[in-house]
Amino acid sequence: MTGSPVDPSDLVVTRVVRPGHDLLVTLEEYDLEAFGPTGLRTYDLAVMARAGAVYLASVDEEIAGSCQILRTLDESEFFYIVGFYVRPQWQGRGIGRAFLMEVATKVKELGGQGLMLTVAPENAPAIRLYRSTGFVDEAFIPDFYGDGHDRHILRWRFDEGGLHGGV
Numbered sequence: 089m090t091g092s093p094v095d096p097s098d099l100v101v102t103r104v105v106r107p108g109h110d111l112l113v114t115l116e117e118y119d120l121e122a123f124g125p126t127g128l129r130t131y132d133l134a135v136m137a138r139a140g141a142v143y144l145a146s147v148d149e150e151i152a153g154s155c156q157i158l159r160t161l162d163e164s165e166f167f168y169i170v171g172f173y174v175r176p177q178w179q180g181r182g183i184g185r186a187f188l189m190e191v192a193t194k195v196k197e198l199g200g201q202g203l204m205l206t207v208a209p210e211n212a213p214a215i216r217l218y219r220s221t222g223f224v225d226e227a228f229i230p231d232f233y234g235d236g237h238d239r240h241i242l243r244w245r246f247d248e249g250g251l252h253g254g255v
C-alpha cells in the first residue's frame with residue numbers, strides 16, 4: 089500500500105558520523121530488507137560511515153531511507169553511491185527523489201562534480217528515478233557482481249544534468 093506523498097520539506101537528511109551498535113544493527117536490517125543477502129553488514133556500514141558518508145532520510149524522526157557514498161579514488165571529483173534505498177512502507181511517496189536531490193546537493197557542497205552508481209537491469213523503479221534526475225548510461229557490465237549479476241553503470245554530471253550552482 090502506498091501512503092500519501094511526503095512533502096520534501098518534511099524530509100530530514102542527516103549524516104551518521106559515529107554510528108553506535110544499535111544503529112549499525114538497525115541499518116544492517118534495513119539494508120537486508122532492501123537488498124537481501126547482498127545488503128551491507130554492520131562492519132561495512134561502520135567503514136562507510138568513517139571512510140565515506142552514510143546519510144539517513146527521516147520523517148518525523150523515523151528512518152525512511154539511507155544512502156552510503158564514497159569519493160572515488162580514480163576520479164575524486166565524482167562520488168560513488170554504494171547503496172541507496174527507501175524502506176518499503178515509505179516508497180512511492182516522493183522520498184526517493186527528494187533524498188537523491190539532497191544527497192546530490194551535499195556532494196556538490198563537498199566539491200563533487202557528480203555521482204556514479206550501478207543498478208540492476210531489472211530494477212525498473214530505480215532506473216526510472218535515476219534517469220529522470222540526470223543520470224545517463226555509461227556502460228553495461230555483464231557479471232559485474234559475479235555470474236549473472238549484471239549492472240548498468242550510470243553517471244550524473246551535475247553541470248549537464250540540472251544541478252547548477254544555486255542548489
Ligand SMILES: CC(C)(COP(=O)(O)OP(=O)(O)OC[C@H]1O[C@@H](n2cnc3c(N)ncnc32)[C@H](O)[C@@H]1OP(=O)(O)O)[C@@H](O)C(=O)NCCC(=O)NCCS
Pocket residue numbers: 122123172173174175178179180181182183184185186205206207208211212213214216217220
Ligand atoms: C528505487 C527507490 C529508491 C525509489 O524510492 P521511492 O521513494 O519509492 O521513489 P519516489 O516515490 O521518490 O519516486 C521517484 C521516481 O522513482 C520511479 N519509481 C518509483 N517507484 C516506481 C515503481 N514502482 N515503478 C516504476 N517507477 C517507479 C519513478 O520514476 C518515480 O518518479 P515519478 O513519481 O515522477 O514517476 C525505492 O524503490 C527503493 O528503495 N527500492 C529498493 C532498493 C533499491 O532498489 N535501491 C536502488 C538500488 S540501485
